[in-house]
Amino acid sequence: MKSDLPAGVTLDEGRGGLPRLTVATDLCTAELYLHGAHLCHWQPRRHPHPVLWMSQASLFETGAPIRGGVPVCFPWFGPNAAGPAAPAHGVVRIAEWALDRVETERDGTTAIVLSLASDAGTRAAAPQDFSLAYAVRLGEALSMALTVTNPAGAPLTFEEALHTYFTVSDVRQVSVEGLAGATFVDKTDGGKRKTQDDPVITISSETDRLYLNTATTVTLTDPGFGRRITVSKTGSLSSVVWNPWIAKSRAMPDFGDDEWPAMICIETVNALDNAVTLRPGASHTMTAAISLS
């Protein structure tokens, strides 16, 4: 693969010795680890701040998730109710993905395709058989497309997320729009179902909301950085808005105690009522497109 890489893309050992693709083109800089197919950095050239947030306390270790960037969650979202010892957010964010292709598109966008199929390692925690393809396109905009194929003879039911962490100037000053009227599961209030009455979401305490049955575009307005981030999606009916605030940040060993003001997650998801079931041989694609204005 190494010799086939286009100009501006290198494959080397990143933090913890893990294989990492580094992109430095006229359009953007980016870093993607094969561990978890984890995008850790993306910044269009014309923008002064990174778009994706990374924790300074993140681990970069086989068997552990990376904290920040875009974890790929599959085949469950959050803790596994049926197997509390199984890793949170599924098994693929801690698996080593294969790098299938890297190409430069006509406009200079770098297109990366990775894949992962169930094997003895994933089956240890997740019995399901699956085949995943993940396409990441890095340019002035970012797009991610996760395609799940069911290779088995029985239906495959799964949850999934592109768990995007965004860098913000101060989470207390940002506003999130696009979810008005949606029902959400409030994980900070015992999982109660509530309605998003206020069209503008602001963050003033721990926030952990799984919005259901919503396909809408979500925007994040950050006056401090003078930018708006737009998250549009297809094949996804759930969205998550998450900031751990003070106590939860302290409780997470791979999250700095004082890092919470600088991040917010707006995640493109299918979970709970929106879990997907695929018949044998069928495929499903979920996409998230991120742009800045």
Ligand code: BG6
């Ligand atoms: C969010 C969940 O998506 O991810 C939160 O809604 C969770 O409940 C957060 O705390 C981080 O999860 P993890 O497994 O990466 O610590």
